Each structure stands twice: as structure tokens, then as C-alpha cells.
Amino acid sequence: MRRIIGLIVLAVIAVGFILTFSQIPFGKDKIDVANYYIKKGIEETGAVNIVTSVVLNYRGFDTLGEITVLFIAALGLGAVLFVERKVQKRASDNQEDKTKNASLILRTGSHLLFPLILLFGAYIFVHGHLTPGGGFQGGAVIASGFLLMYLAFPKQSINKKSSSVVESLSGLVFVGIGLLGLVFSGYFLTNFLPKGIPNTLFSAGIIPIIYIAVGLKVGFELTGIIDDLLGRSR
Amino acid sequence: MNLIYNWMYYIASGGLILIGLYIVLVKTNLIKIVIGLHFINTGVNILLICIGYIRGRTAPIFSKPGINPTNVVDPVPQALVLTAIVIGVAVLALALSIVIKVYQHNHTLNVTKIKGLKW
Numbered sequence: 001m002r003r004i005i006g007l008i009v010l011a012v013i014a015v016g017f018i019l020t021f022s023q024i025p026f027g028k029d030k031i032d033v034a035n036y037y038i039k040k041g042i043e044e045t046g047a048v049n050i051v052t053s054v055v056l057n058y059r060g061f062d063t064l065g066e067i068t069v070l071f072i073a074a075l076g077l078g079a080v081l082f083v084e085r086k087v088q089k090r091a092s093d094n095q096e097d098k099t100k101n102a103s104l105i106l107r108t109g110s111h112l113l114f115p116l117i118l119l120f121g122a123y124i125f126v127h128g129h130l131t132p133g134g135g136f137q138g139g140a141v142i143a144s145g146f147l148l149m150y151l152a153f154p155k156q157s158i159n160k161k162s163s164s165v166v167e168s169l170s171g172l173v174f175v176g177i178g179l180l181g182l183v184f185s186g187y188f189l190t191n192f193l194p195k196g197i198p199n200t201l202f203s204a205g206i207i208p209i210i211y212i213a214v215g216l217k218v219g220f221e222l223t224g225i226i227d228d229l230l231g232r233s234r
Numbered sequence: 235m236n237l238i239y240n241w242m243y244y245i246a247s248g249g250l251i252l253i254g255l256y257i258v259l260v261k262t263n264l265i266k267i268v269i270g271l272h273f274i275n276t277g278v279n280i281l282l283i284c285i286g287y288i289r290g291r292t293a294p295i296f297s298k299p300g301i302n303p304t305n306v307v308d309p310v311p312q313a314l315v316l317t318a319i320v321i322g323v324a325v326l327a328l329a330l331s332i333v334i335k336v337y338q339h340n341h342t343l344n345v346t347k348i349k350g351l352k353w
Contacts, residue, residue, distance in 0.1 A: 002259070002260055003260050005259075006256060006259035006260040007256075009255075009259060010252055010255055010256055010259070013252065013255065014248070014252055017248050017251075017252075018248075021241075021244050021248070024285065025240075026240055026241060026243060026244060026284065026287070026289075027240075027287055027288060027289030028288065028289070029288050030288075030308075031288070031308045033310065034308045034309055034310045035303075037309055037310070038294060038303045038306055038309065039303050042296060048295055048296045048297050049294070049295045049297075050294035050295065050296070050306070050309040051294060051295070051309045051312045051313050051316065054309050054310060054313040055313045055316060055317065059313065062317075063317060066317040066321060069321050069324075070320060070321055070324045073321070073324035073325050073327065073328045074324060074327075076328050076331075077324075077327055077328050077331045080328075080331045080332060080334075080335055081331050081334065081335075130295075130297060131295070131297065132293065132295060134316065136316055136317060136319070136320045137316075139320070140320060140323070198296075199296075199297060218320055221324070222320075222323065222324070225324065225327045228331070229327060229330065229331065
């Protein structure tokens with residue numbers, strides 16, 4: 001019964017989808033508002049990566065909102081799981097810790113790979129205005145490095161206090177730079193620093209600074225999520 | 235061939251969205267429902283990216299001299315999807331934590347057996 005009703009609903013949605021998207025040709029030029037970003041982006045923001053200049057300059061306020069959504073999701077996860085963990089800790093005092101150690105290959109390999117993964121993540125978010133990538137992707141790479149460490153050493157965990165300090169400070173840097181823009185040129189998140197020569201590392205004004213902050217925030221937030229989800233089995 | 239050449243990405247993203255919706259509507263296991271939600275998320279991301287794609291053009295990054303404003307794709311959908319992916323992961327984690335709580339409370343993951351939802 002559920003299946004039949006579900007299939008009927010799906011058929012209705014599929015017909016709507018087909019009718020809508022048969023009107024939108026694939027691969028044709030339908031750029032409208034982005035023409036301005038593409039043509040004026042480099043001289044206005046100094047970043048050669050137009051996606052980055054849209055994310056952090058033209059729509060920087062949106063990105064602040066998205067960071068907030070990410071923060072609230074991590075906060076909600078911690079709030080949902082927190083009470084449980086206290087009870088768990090009392091229960092696990094009595095019985096032996098059942099987590100097994102990882103294999104020798106994983107432990108040795110993670111020692112080799114962990115610094116390289118962190119370096120790669122940092123490279124991605126420092127070069128966010130020059131190459132594909134940026135704070136969100138670099139942060140995800142850093143969190144994957146921490147996930148590898150969690151898999152290799154399941155009994156250890158990161159220092160929760162210092163990671164949350166880094167996370168909050170990087171969030172404050174984002175807001176603080178926005179407020180500095182308000183002070184210097186009258187708009188929130190204005191690019192008030194010198195633009196520099198495009199296609200060099202020290203260019204694009206505030207964009208690299210904000211992207212470093214975003215990268216650290218996303219990286220440690222996702223690491224915190226991993227820690228919260230694993231904390232139950234410990 | 236022409237159908238596939240012109241509509242392949244729409245078919246793929248629409249297929250992912252419909253598979254996800256089918257899982258959400260029909261399956262009774264909560265973990266599977268969360269996986270279905272992530273299917274929908276991925277399908278929407280692919281849909282947004284392929285709306286912005288223009289055939290024969292390259293990424294909107296002017297790092298080489300040969301790239302000029304007439305041969306790059308639309309940067310706005312890519313900017314939207316860039317943040318949506320990371321947020322999708324965080325929301326997935328939040329949903330899974332709620333599933334953990336539901337399991338501890340009811341000792342089952344089957345939504346038809348969780349009586350607290352019914353009146």
C-alpha cells in the first residue's frame with residue numbers, strides 16, 4: 001500500500017520535473033547576473049577565482065549565514081548526544097573497554113599521512129582565491145585527516161577545549177573583518193585591504209584571510225562532529 | 235544518442251532525487267531514510283551545477299592567459315553548491331545523532347513500530 005502511494009507521488013513529481021526541465025536546455029548560454037561577476041570580478045575583488053569572489057565578496061554575508069548553519073548543526077549534534085555521554089561514562093567504568101586497536105599498517109600509515117593531509121588542506125584554503133578550492137574544501141580535507149587519526153587510534157581524542165577555542169576565534173575573525181569593513185568604508189564585509197596584483201598569493205584583499213578562518217572553522221567543526229559521534233562508543 | 239547527449243545530467247540528477255524520495259516514502263528503517271535524504275541532497279547539487287554548465291566552456295578561474303570572459307561557465311550555481319556540500323554533511327550528522335537518540339529511546343529503528351509518533 002505504502003509502495004503504491006509512494007510510486008504515485010513519485011510519478012507526479014517526475015512529470016513535473018520533466019515538464020520543467022524540458023524547458024531549460026542543457027549546456028546553452030543562459031548567464032544573466034553572472035556576466036557582471038565574470039567581467040568585473042578581477043578588477044573589483046582581485047581574486048582570479050570568480051567562484052571565490054562570489055562566495056566571499058559579492059555574497060559574503062550569505063557565507064556568514066552558511067557558517068552559522070554549520071555551527072548550529074554541530075551545536076545541535078552536541079546537544080542531542082551530550083546527556084547520553086555522561087550516563088555512558090558511568091556505565092563504561094564498570095566494564096572493560098571493548099574498542100580494539102587498529103592494525104599496524106593503519107597506525108604506521110596514518111603517522112606518515114596525517115601531516116601531509118593537514119598540509120594539503122592548508123594549501124587548498126590558502127590558495128582559495130587562485131585555484132579551485134577554498135575554505136570549505138580545505139576544512140573538509142583537514143577533518144578527513146583527523147578522521148584517519150580517529151580510525152587509527154580509537155582510544156584517543158582531540159583536545160576539545162583548544163579545538164573549540166580555534167573554532168570560535170576563526171568565527172570571530174570572519175565577523176571582525178566584516179565589522180572592520182564597516183568602519184573603513186561603510187559597508188559590512190567590504191574589501192578594504194589593497195587588492196594587489198591578480199594571480200599572486202598576496203592579492204584579493206580580505207578574501208584569503210576570511211578563507212583561512214573559514215577553513216579552520218569548518219575543519220575543527222567537522223572534527224568535533226566526528227568526535228561527538230564516536231564519543232559514544234568510547 | 236541525442237537524448238543522452240542532451241539530457242544525461244538532468245536524467246542523472248532527477249533519478250537521484252526520485253530514488254531518494256522513494257527511499258524516504260517507502261522504507262521503514264530510519265538509517266535508510268537518512269541515506270535517502272542524502273541522495274536527494276546530492277541530486278539537487280548535481281542539478282544546480284548542470285544548470286550552470288555551458289557546453290565547451292571551462293571553469294571560471296582566470297589563472298591562465300587563454301581564459302577570457304567569453305569562455306567560462308556560470309559561477310553562481312557553483313558558489314551555491316560549494317557551501318551546500320559541507321552543510322549537507324553537517325545536517326546528515328545531525329540527523330544521524332537524532333536517529334541514535336530515537337534508537338536508544340525506542341530500541342528499534344523501524345518507524346512503523348515507534349508508537350510515540352501516532353495518535
